[in-house]
Amino acid sequence: MNARVSKSRYERLLPKLRNELLDAQARLREDGSFALALILTGVPAAGRSETVNELLEWLDPKHISVHALRAPDREDRQRPPLWRYWRTLPARGRMAFYFGGWYSEYLALALHSPGKARRLSERLFERIRSLETMLAADGVRVVKLHLHTDAKTQRKRLARLSADQLTRWRTTREDRWLARHYKQVARASARVVKATDQAAAPWHVIDGTDEEHRLLTVGRVLRDELRKTLRQASAKKKARSPRRSSNRRASLSLTAPATAQTDEEYEIALAKLQGRLASLTRRTRFGRHALVLAFEGLDAAGQGGAIRRITHALDARQYQVIPVVAPTAEESSYPYLWRFWRYVPELGSITIYDRSWYGRVLVERVRGLTPEADWRRAFAEIREFELELTEHGVAVAKFWLDVSKEEQLERFRAREADSLRRFKVDKEDWANRRYYDAYRSAAAEMIKRTDAESARWTLIAADDKKMARLAVLKTVCEAVERALD
Template sequence: MVLSKVTIDIPKNKTYKDLIEEYGDELGVLQREVRRLNLSVNVVFEGWYDSFVGEIINQQLLPLDSRGFDFYFTEAPTSEERKKPFMTRFSQKIAPKGKLAVFDRSWYMRGVIEQLMDDSNPLMCGQNPALDDNALSLFTETTKKEIIHTERFDRLIDNINGFEKTLTDDNNILIKIYFGISKEDRVKRKNSWKKTIPYIIDKRSMEKVYREDIYVIKELLDRTHTEHSPWSLILVKQDLDLAILQTMKTIIDQLKPAIEHAQLKLEKEYRNGENIPDIEKIDELTGEKEIVHYEDRYADHLAKVNLTKAYGKKDYKKKLKKYQNRLAFLHYVLYSQKKAMVLVFEGWDAAGKGGSIKRIVQSMNPRFYRVIPIASPTDVDLRHHYLWRFLDGIPTCGKTSIYDRSWYGRVMVERVEHFCTEEEWHRAYDEINLFEKMLTDSGMIVIKFWLHVSKEKQLERFNARAANPLKQWKLTDEDWRNREKWDQYYNAVNQMIEETSTKNAPWVIVESDDKYYARVKILKTIIKHIEKEIPGQEKVNKKNLNE
């Protein structure tokens, strides 16, 4: 796709000031529509550093209600942000429904600085202190054009495009504007800047900056100018008011059709009665059809599981102690090498997730791990993309996060209970794979466990809990309701495993009719993955781990 340059025709009977006032009023109206229709709008401003980006952005914000937008000037990451995957801190700032988020620089400029210019540490765990900790880093370091032919550059492009597609697929509005400047205008700007900020000019040849960096910027824009998330290019000349008008027009022209589409969709839902959920009717119309359809299409991964595997108590205690000791050592190795790990636990009710997690953390230093139990989303969570509420739990370098339930609720509970549309849970498979790729691309270990039990074993455990006063709290009405939909969940799990078990983030199905066997297998699996990722550790206890 070719970047489109923004142009504007100025009526003869209008001045720049008149049009700026008119466009400002229109932006205010559109902002109120965004709030009414519960839309998420994200405006990204990037541009050459001598193109008055800040001044132009300010004129876009003045007509808006300050309660309806958040403004972010993207600077260097904090010490904690540096320890997490690159895109995490931007994902957390995406506008909730009903608001705008405005980014003065974004994942683009910071991607160049943090992901491409710092060759000292590709995983960003302990960034090169030689790089300036502010937005001027790009002005004082040379970006070589050869960097566009590297794996790191390709990985950055993939992460950005995947991130933006996830947003737009979820009906978030994304407007991207790049401010360019011609060579002639840059020369004029240079002469005026020398009087006010000569230290920047003196640090680096402006012509060298342009010759070297322009290759990287052009390639970055070309490869992220997509159908779902295009760039608008505004050439800033000496007349700043023209650039302000062009920017306003760009935002208005992209907001209008998005608002009209949302309004038409809302009207259609009201006409069809879709705004009033009727779960019984939905089950009647789509439930059985869905089950038959997916039974035939996806392999039955769960049917292949041998649930007779078991350990005796004596053998279990011996193995448990051995593997816990080994994991305790490896967890310190992870911390010392700043290697983060994410463990995801999903499974049938009463499959033993809590007991398995307990046996894992018994051997870990509490300073270096965090167990994250996932409950139903809050009202605040529901104003964001469904992955948003899991971002805070992403571990920093050297730490481990253990999710007791996770983002896979989207393709299980929310699918079966009709808390999201069919289109939304279908789309979630790709979104989850992109999300987990972001984690593994940053160097994290990601392991996902599905704890599988037979329907008979589950009923046995339910009855045991009901009869035990100390465990009755574990059994809820929801557990019994979920059991009634066993077949629907069974099909959803098979499809989930097939769609989201990837090379770098595989599913491990755990035979859990015997809790002893399940706990040992989980410990062994974690140990194997750590040893594979850490040089020099893979040969230790090789015989025991392959039993």
């Protein structure tokens, strides 16, 4: 502690460091394969704000966003805690600086509700470790800095700032409260560092007592992290070679829908289930929950028809249907799950994904569109994503609609022959028929590895469209009822 750098030495070393940082930032943009998220925590008056201001002077600020997120507002509280951070992640080639970042929730609890912090800390830290591991593996380098100073220095700085009319605005009531509880702040910070320090996102604890030492140290850490990640990105590009999965045969245990009914019986059953769903989603208690439905299945298995029978029972202001296709250029510049987090519903609302985040372990795996390491890693990332949803009161129901090869062929031909429905089948659909068995095998592993008590899969034999639709509606109703109980 109390490391110092003279002003003359600082001024001598700074130009070279600034050039190195600018060069690393330019290479980050040129490489375009990763982003950098810089998180700054620290005690009040340790120099976080001054440090960020200086970094923005040294670097090209056009390619940096700064986030000082306050206590969650109404929109934030309507969704899982990590939602607001996913929204602010930097795209590949860019940097984002966070004051506190996703550590703010625990630090606030530790200081203002220590009992609650002790009860929740294990899960909060697990959530953070999982997030940072996923980000590091999916193109976001997380650099974590904790700026520290001793209590005596902190008191002097706050007193000096408060005494000057021109700098008084830089101190807040919260800063003064935290200064009075210095030991409590230091203990909470030490626990955070110890619990979340990991190879994927290590902590750098920096003495903030001397300004010149602090700025040089932060600049060097940022430069070194950029250089290290650029080297890793270069090596990864050389080694990256997507290939098709071997897809050993595995069986699917399908739910056989009820026996065939007459058209009249079907319409009666459909109306009853739609009425049941309409009633459930209009209850006052549903406002404390949300609903996410994820549809997967073989081509022409009837996902679209099943979704329409659900939406006919809903208030159009209450839901959104997200058709998932190949990612856009913008979506590809973020971690894989970013585009799904964007549409997580607020409490009282419903999001229906027509295809979903499972594309990584289905089409991307089967067609060799992503490296094996990425789709294998995705199983754990998906489980964590769904856990984030269900912990916040979101009911999650997942459907695999299966259709026989013969029925699929018949539906393809019927669509081609119908001028109003021919858009529903294209060359890609026909090409996918070659991978029919591979898709079902990949689906079997997917279901085995991601079926959870709080986010269950329902597998439906869908050769009979009408019976499959009834089975889907019944499952959706049951999922909402469980959430409301």
